[in-house]
Amino acid sequence: MNGSLLTMVRVHLRTGWLTLTIWVIALGGTMAFTVSAIQGLYNTPAKVDSYAAAVKGNALMMINGKIAGIDSLGGIIANEFGFIASFAIPFMAVGLIAKMTRKDEETGRLELVLAGRIARADPLLAGVLVTVVAEVLVTAALFASLAGAGVPTGDATLYALSLGALGLVFAGAAAVAAQLVEHARGVYAIGLGAILAAYLLRGLGDVQFSPLTWLSPLGWQEQTRAFGDQRWWPLLVPVAAFVLLVAVALGVVTRRDVGSALLGVGATTPHASAFLRTPLGIALRSHRGSLIGWSAATVVVSATFGSVAKPLVDAINGNPSLASAIGSSGATGLDSVLAMNALILALLAAGYAVQAVGVLRAEETAGRLESRLSGERSRWAWLSVQLALVVVGIVAVSVLGGAVLALSTSWSVGQNVAGQVVGAVVDFLPAVAFFGGLAVLAFGVVPRWVPVVWLAYAAGAVIAYLGDSLNLAGVVRALSPFHFIGNPPIEPVHASHAALLVLLTVGCLVWGYVGFRRRGIPQN
Amino acid sequence: MNTMEDEMSQTTMTAARGAAAGDPPSGELVVRASGLVKRYGRFTALDGLDLEVRAGEVHGFLGPNGAGKSTTIRILLGLVRKSGGDVSLFGHDPWHHAAPLHRRLAYVPGDVALWPGLSGGQCIDVLAQVHGGIRADRRQELIDRFDLDPSKRARDYSKGNRQKVSLIAALGAEVELLVLDEPTSGLDPLMEQAFQETIRERAAEGVTVLLSSHILGEVEALASRVSIIRQGKRVTTGTLAELRRHTRTSIHASTRTAPQLDGLSGVGNLDLEESDGTTQVRLSVDPTALEEVVGRLHAAGLDTLTVTPPSLDELFLHAYADGGDQA
Numbered sequence: 148m149n150g151s152l153l154t155m156v157r158v159h160l161r162t163g164w165l166t167l168t169i170w171v172i173a174l175g176g177t178m179a180f181t182v183s184a185i186q187g188l189y190n191t192p193a194k195v196d197s198y199a200a201a202v203k204g205n206a207l208m209m210i211n212g213k214i215a216g217i218d219s220l221g222g223i224i225a226n227e228f229g230f231i232a233s234f235a236i237p238f239m240a241v242g243l244i245a246k247m248t249r250k251d252e253e254t255g256r257l258e259l260v261l262a263g264r265i266a267r268a269d270p271l272l273a274g275v276l277v278t279v280v281a282e283v284l285v286t287a288a289l290f291a292s293l294a295g296a297g298v299p300t301g302d303a304t305l306y307a308l309s310l311g312a313l314g315l316v317f318a319g320a321a322a323v324a325a326q327l328v329e330h331a332r333g334v335y336a337i338g339l340g341a342i343l344a345a346y347l348l349r350g351l352g353d354v355q356f357s358p359l360t361w362l363s364p365l366g367w368q369e370q371t372r373a374f375g376d377q378r379w380w381p382l383l384v385p386v387a388a389f390v391l392l393v394a395v396a397l398g399v400v401t402r403r404d405v406g407s408a409l410l411g412v413g414a415t416t417p418h419a420s421a422f423l424r425t426p427l428g429i430a431l432r433s434h435r436g437s438l439i440g441w442s443a444a445t446v447v448v449s450a451t452f453g454s455v456a457k458p459l460v461d462a463i464n465g466n467p468s469l470a471s472a473i474g475s476s477g478a479t480g481l482d483s484v485l486a487m488n489a490l491i492l493a494l495l496a497a498g499y500a501v502q503a504v505g506v507l508r509a510e511e512t513a514g515r516l517e518s519r520l521s522g523e524r525s526r527w528a529w530l531s532v533q534l535a536l537v538v539v540g541i542v543a544v545s546v547l548g549g550a551v552l553a554l555s556t557s558w559s560v561g562q563n564v565a566g567q568v569v570g571a572v573v574d575f576l577p578a579v580a581f582f583g584g585l586a587v588l589a590f591g592v593v594p595r596w597v598p599v600v601w602l603a604y605a606a607g608a609v610i611a612y613l614g615d616s617l618n619l620a621g622v623v624r625a626l627s628p629f630h631f632i633g634n635p636p637i638e639p640v641h642a643s644h645a646a647l648l649v650l651l652t653v654g655c656l657v658w659g660y661v662g663f664r665r666r667g668i669p670q671n
Numbered sequence: 672m673n674t675m676e677d678e679m680s681q682t683t684m685t686a687a688r689g690a691a692a693g694d695p696p697s698g699e700l701v702v703r704a705s706g707l708v709k710r711y712g713r714f715t716a717l718d719g720l721d722l723e724v725r726a727g728e729v730h731g732f733l734g735p736n737g738a739g740k741s742t743t744i745r746i747l748l749g750l751v752r753k754s755g756g757d758v759s760l761f762g763h764d765p766w767h768h769a770a771p772l773h774r775r776l777a778y779v780p781g782d783v784a785l786w787p788g789l790s791g792g793q794c795i796d797v798l799a800q801v802h803g804g805i806r807a808d809r810r811q812e813l814i815d816r817f818d819l820d821p822s823k824r825a826r827d828y829s830k831g832n833r834q835k836v837s838l839i840a841a842l843g844a845e846v847e848l849l850v851l852d853e854p855t856s857g858l859d860p861l862m863e864q865a866f867q868e869t870i871r872e873r874a875a876e877g878v879t880v881l882l883s884s885h886i887l888g889e890v891e892a893l894a895s896r897v898s899i900i901r902q903g904k905r906v907t908t909g910t911l912a913e914l915r916r917h918t919r920t921s922i923h924a925s926t927r928t929a930p931q932l933d934g935l936s937g938v939g940n941l942d943l944e945e946s947d948g949t950t951q952v953r954l955s956v957d958p959t960a961l962e963e964v965v966g967r968l969h970a971a972g973l974d975t976l977t978v979t980p981p982s983l984d985e986l987f988l989h990a991y992a993d994g995g996d997q998a
Contacts, residue, residue, distance in 0.1 A: 151770055154801055155801075158797055158800065158801065161789075161793070161797055162786045162788070162797065254784040255780065255782060255784035256785070258750055258780060259778070259780065259783070259784070259798060259801075259837065260798075260801050261748070261749075261750055261769070261773075262748050262773060262778035262780075262801075262850070263773055263798070263801025263802045263803075264770055264774050265770060265773070265801050266769070267769055267770070402752075403752075404745075404750065404751040404752055405745070405750040405751060406751075411712070671787070671824070671826040
């Protein structure tokens, strides 16, 4: 490694070690936790076999993938961890790369660094190297958890490597995305879109037994069949894709101007329209991107999951123990599927809510909030307009997603389930609103902690998703609002729980409002 | 009346004569740009810019907002690729040899972005690291001189304090060239003094400085030569004395009789005012006509005479103004 590259690696580590550490610990920890919980639950061959029998068939493939060797402890772990791993590992890669490349460039820090003895390609190359190190650490943690649980070393190695390689592909994709767009948030958006596309392609390919799977990096990961009929050569595909993508990104970064992006920005006009000059108009402009992005993602996810409802419903009806695997024992197949999809929609809407409050924080850190509040408008008025837009956004995401889910599910199962779908979506709203309230509380009182709300969100999502299959204690499960509210439409929402969530949300909002009116602006 | 274009050509001629008379050979030019062009889509940021910075000089780089100063600097740093023309830094192409060339320079941007989570001291170290490190004593000396609290987080720094961090990292580096893009725009007058003092020390050590600035006093105090650019082109270049030579001197005199100045070429803004038997005379005059004008004022019987050389402000306003042809 030459001096310039080494220096850049040190700069990245020195300025980003905390983010890196949080990612590695969060991912490694979730894996270790899942592994030990599953190990405890399936501690005899008979129990393992019964699990395999329960999830047999292609119904769950859409969600967790086609897991080879499902009749082994490793297979069960892969099945339970698969959904989280599909998103978390790629997103770690995208997040780290975006932070170490486009974020530095958009703020102007890259310019400072490149004016030193740093070769043009090295900030990107060093960012990729640091991300690879993070992937290696996560891979090692996965391997250690699996091997510690008694999974055969060969299986554990292949599975951990396949997930590490999955991260590499998205690191490469993010490195290319960082050349395309001007802002780090654009890299995140492209990355999320790619992750979602990979997930849906893999799911559709698995359900249809079509080669579509091979178009998805998640498909490549799955094709190693770590716990079944092992194949090592599919590891070469993601590695080759990674090398190719990084080469493309390096080719671009050494040729373009610092601060420029391949995709230019759109046309601009020298005057603001009458609407843009209103408080609502300028606020809408800040929220537009996340509103469109989350709505589009919700529509795509709802359409995909709704349209594959039928085989899943049949599978559960034919094999009731399957319902317990997706957390709805005793329910009909249709209700189980509706409940699962409503939960996914609620997760998306809550994600939008957290992100949308993050937009408010971004206004503050960018210094725009000061100038907005230096006029005659009160803080109360500003926050109210912003939050009105957040509420509109939550409604838009829920309505769009709910409508598409109702239509596609009804089409798939051949009967009108619109009422149940809409009912379940509405039932989840208090849980969704709670995360919005939590973010507002953070913004109003300790604005530095707005990003920390994502950790609460992630914990809530993981508990809701894994709570039943891992047999978590009721107290732990109750910590997730998505679980606490009930399991619509299988069972009606717990009215008292819903009321408590609404109360907590209102409390958060009031506290957030009061805090926001009292605190200094900007507060770092 | 002299037009700006006349002055430009005169300045250029002076420069050309200077070159013929044995200016430093081109090898001693640290920066050389000729006909430099940079386009962003349909927008032309640099439109055939010329710039020479000689080894060991403090070169003032001036121009109105949007004239292309930062674009020029970014091309010199190899951050941005030229669209046309020639440019060299230490005799090498800055785009193709960016990293090796950067061993010899340090840079302070006008708008300093730091890592919000690191302390100011950590930011200095990180920035210095990419310049090859900073000596501990020098670091401490500069921190003291600029009165920076290095233990505060960068996110809590004001613009001026962020600029100090960047200045300390750059001024502490052992380099031959300092590239400073409006480095003091956020500093208070005391820190401005500290900055000027440090630049003088570095210049005395033989460091070349390219100083883009809007603070005319700073340029006047530091720069041995200046280049003024406008709309991506160089308008004029030379030493401050040279530039002054081509601008008008203001004269204010009280004479006992009205002086005969009508029809004299080289005189402008003539204003005569009679009161209580004396004539208040205000005018501006070309260097060529100065002797003649003073002679005629003397002939009219001088009571008081104030001769004001062209101020830098006037010089710059003149060069900045669009068209630049008002005298």
